[in-house]
Amino acid sequence: MSGLKQFDAADYLDSEEMIAEYLSEALEDENPDVFLAAVSDVAKARGMTAIANSTGLGRESLYKALTxxxxxxxxxxxxxxxxxxVRLTVQP
Incomplete structure (x- = not known):
């Protein structure tokens, strides 16, 4: 079993469409931790340092906010x- 690699969703978030679908599905879950985890996965896929820099948040603050x-x-x-x-939209 030691040859198995742990699943990391960030490895598969390689297109805008995949990211949008992933976040949309996570937002449908009533548990807010699911959406936070999805946002964290996308941030990892894009690079936490780059996201921290573009948001003005420190890396540690970003990790803490998405825990x-x-x-x-x-x-x-x-x-x-x-x-x-990305942006959130509301539809009837």
Whole structure:
């Protein structure tokens, strides 16, 4: 069993379409930790340092905000999503 590699969703988030679908599905879950984990996976795929730099957040702050169970401020999530180049939309 030691030859198995642990699954990391970030390894598969290699297109804008895949990222959008992944975040959309995570947002459908009523557990907010699922969405935070998905945003974290996308940030890892894009590079945490790059996202931290584009949002003005420190790397440690970014990791802390995206930890399951964290209660990040709305403005922090908006900054991170903007840094990722994605936006949330509302549909009827």
């Amino acid at each position: 399951p169970g964290a209660k990040p401020r709305y403005e922090t999530i908006v900054k991170v999503l903007h840094g990722l180049g």
